[in-house]
Amino acid sequence: MIVVMKPKATKEEIDKVKSVIKELGYSPHPIEGILRTVIGVVGDERGKPHDLDSLKQLQGVEKVVPVLQPYKLTSREVNDETSVFNVDGVAVGDSKIPIIAGPCSVESEEQIMTIAASIKDSGASMLRGGAFKPRTSPYAFQGLGKEGLELLVKAKEMTGLPIVTEIMSPDDLELVEEYADVLQIGARNSQNYSLLRHVGKSKKAVLLKRGMSTTISEFLMCAEYILSEGNSNVILCERGIRTFETATRNTFDLNAIPVLKEKTHLPVFADPSHGTGYWQYVIPVTLASIAAGADGVIVEVHNNPEIAVSDGAQSLKPKTFKNLMEKAAPVAEAIGRTV
Ligand code: PEP
Ligand code: MN
Numbered sequence: 001m002i003v004v005m006k007p008k009a010t011k012e013e014i015d016k017v018k019s020v021i022k023e024l025g026y027s028p029h030p031i032e033g034i035l036r037t038v039i040g041v042v043g044d045e046r047g048k049p050h051d052l053d054s055l056k057q058l059q060g061v062e063k064v065v066p067v068l069q070p071y072k073l074t075s076r077e078v079n080d081e082t083s084v085f086n087v088d089g090v091a092v093g094d095s096k097i098p099i100i101a102g103p104c105s106v107e108s109e110e111q112i113m114t115i116a117a118s119i120k121d122s123g124a125s126m127l128r129g130g131a132f133k134p135r136t137s138p139y140a141f142q143g144l145g146k147e148g149l150e151l152l153v154k155a156k157e158m159t160g161l162p163i164v165t166e167i168m169s170p171d172d173l174e175l176v177e178e179y180a181d182v183l184q185i186g187a188r189n190s191q192n193y194s195l196l197r198h199v200g201k202s203k204k205a206v207l208l209k210r211g212m213s214t215t216i217s218e219f220l221m222c223a224e225y226i227l228s229e230g231n232s233n234v235i236l237c238e239r240g241i242r243t244f245e246t247a248t249r250n251t252f253d254l255n256a257i258p259v260l261k262e263k264t265h266l267p268v269f270a271d272p273s274h275g276t277g278y279w280q281y282v283i284p285v286t287l288a289s290i291a292a293g294a295d296g297v298i299v300e301v302h303n304n305p306e307i308a309v310s311d312g313a314q315s316l317k318p319k320t321f322k323n324l325m326e327k328a329a330p331v332a333e334a335i336g337r338t339v
Contacts, residue, residue, distance in 0.1 A: 002067055026043035126182070128300075141309045177202055183202060238260070273298075279317075
């Protein structure tokens, strides 16, 4: 069930509804929209004597409606508008499309500072960079860990760009939270429900990648794990799925963008770097994603992709990234947005 508050409902009225929901044995999950607050009511209704319809009697309540989808708080039924939230000064979900850029892995101070300065100059909104890397081989570079996080902060101090970085284990949450503005959950951990619950308790925004064999409805249930713990600042990110095709690293599922936009109020981002695996396809797939309604893009950029420790083949050089920004602007404009 969701309780839709009237646009002018006061904080006291909202607090009263939350406390009655708790008294009835459920947990309230408020989502603050631009126009109004809606409160998700989560809990097992079986065996409970009370009818939640009675919540309609409370001051400030407009209506009480059932959510039909298995994902409740994530569903667009809860919120007609795309959720907008602030990541250290950058609005996510709004008409300006944030472009997140940076290397796959943080490798050295010189590398991250050079890349951060160049993407800032080209108009990127946030800096990405992995300090804890999920690698297919245990013998491959695993990331600089804490040192990588410290380098990201140095780059933020220079550019002002908020940091997006991956968290792989609940054990690292306290550490990564201290440095990151957005906690990235990678494709390989997309259905790691324990990790999802942990980041659901965090105050930091989460960028949740789609798993490589995760259906759209499974993906939405992954997000539901995070929202059900109280964190509704979640970005969904399409990053390509496994298919029979071998010409590209993954098959970027462009369909997922309008489908997700229809099913959820959460902002939907595109990752054309992992979605294609080759730098030369990154610009066209970025433009297609924006045209399809993506609320943001995350791309890999490296100053020296030939010798990158990870994902060099799909990384744009700074000059090509500048070109991406220039080409993205008129596409965004055509659909009434900006980059
Ligand atoms: C990454 O962003 O570098 C990464 C490992 O992505 P994914 O989890 O989508 O493979
Ligand atoms: Mn990568």
